[in-house]
Amino acid sequence: MAIRNQLRLLLTAGSLLTAAFANPLHKRFDDDDDEDDTPLPLVIWHGLGDTYNAEGIRGVAELAEAVNPGTLVYVIRMDDDASKDRSATFLGNVTEQIEKACIDIASHPILSTAPAIDALGFSQGGQFLRGYVERCNKPPVRSLVTFGSQHNGISEFRACSSSDWICRAAMALLKGNAWTNLVQSRLVPAQYYRNPAQFDSYLEYSNFLADINNERAFKNQKYKENISKLANLVLYMFADDTTVVPKETAWFEDVNGTEVTPLRARKLYSEDWIGLRELDRKGGLKFLTTPGDHMQLSEKVLNDTFEEFYGPVRRVLI
Ligand SMILES: *[C@@H]1O[C@H](CO)[C@@H](O)[C@H](O)[C@H]1NC(C)=O
Ligand SMILES: *[C@@H]1O[C@H](CO)[C@@H](O)[C@H](O)[C@H]1NC(C)=O
Ligand SMILES: *[C@@H]1O[C@H](CO)[C@@H](O)[C@H](O)[C@H]1NC(C)=O
Ligand SMILES: *[C@@H]1O[C@H](CO)[C@@H](O)[C@H](O)[C@H]1NC(C)=O
Secondary structure (H helix, E strand, C coil): CHHHHHHHHHHHHHHHHHHHHHCCCCCCCCCCHHHHHCECCEEEECCCCCCCCCHHHHHHHHHHHHHCCCCCEEECCCCCCHHHHHHCCCECCHHHHHHHHHHHHHCCCCHHHCCCEEEEEECHHHHHHHHHHHHCCCCCEEEEEEECCCCCCECCCCCCCCCCHHHHHHHHCCCCCCCCHHHHHHEHHHHHECCHHHHHHHHHHCCCHHHHCCCCCCCCHHHHHHHHCCCEEEEEEECCCCCCCCHHHHHCCEEECCEEECHHHCHHHHCCCCCHHHHHHCCCEEEEEECCCCCCCCHHHHHHHHHHHCCECCCCCC
């Protein structure tokens, strides 16, 4: 008995080692039947003023790998040069930025072979990843988790710190008018600016948000299909967010002055312009809160997220 157990242990250890070599970290997804144990790759899109290789983002990637060993993490970047990547969070055409992310992901040697990917969006990176789902989704996203994202836009621009000259140069484009073609094609936050007091201008000129939220007369049915096919759309709001105005935008709430309309009471939902109602009915839409100001993320919340929504295919059903 003892010997048999030892033998079994040896065999198990031996086959684990073999398995480890046969399935290196960056495994391709085109083969065998133990595919279900392989965590899906995770794609991260960082927020305004951040860079793809910043310490904080690297820490998040390491945590994702620690919680779900073997996860390939890819951080979306607009440029390999970190300072250009940072400047692209302020300046650029969001439609073109999403197109670049789509091409980079679809042509990545590992991501392109995955049956699906998971996605994690920080702040504006959250609505941009939603743009990826609606417009490309190749490979398709299983779970999209967003932290403090501006899904229903912002009604105020945030102030730049005095030493942040890229931010200040970008914001100088505004000159009080968000609705010119120049601003809509260049200033990133203007492309998700949505002031209810200037709603007609928003509908006419918004280069990004009005389209991705299907708010115009023409509704893109593919956007709706793609969102409703997600396994999970997890919307985290920071309870004490003072950076994003209004903070309820993280939950698609419409805030006009003091009037707050929850998503489920909006036409966007009742007429299901982008598939949120369908997703909600199958249990895939989650509204969560985490304490703290904008992007004050705790390791615990990240760990819980990675455990619940990411990882092996079999854990979170598509
Ligand atoms: C929706 O997703 C599919 C793949 O799942 C993709 O081919 C398509 O481009 C996406 N969006 C639109 C607008 O067609
Ligand atoms: C942003 O880029 C897209 C794709 O190149 C283009 O169709 C659109 O007109 C641009 N937006 C503005 C406001 O220039
Ligand atoms: C927001 O409120 C203002 C003032 O009450 C009103 O004029 C405007 O039409 C409202 N906008 C929307 C989009 O409901
Ligand atoms: C998060 O998960 C990592 C990896 O499993 C673990 O080392 C760390 O202690 C966890 N942190 C918290 C706060 O639970």
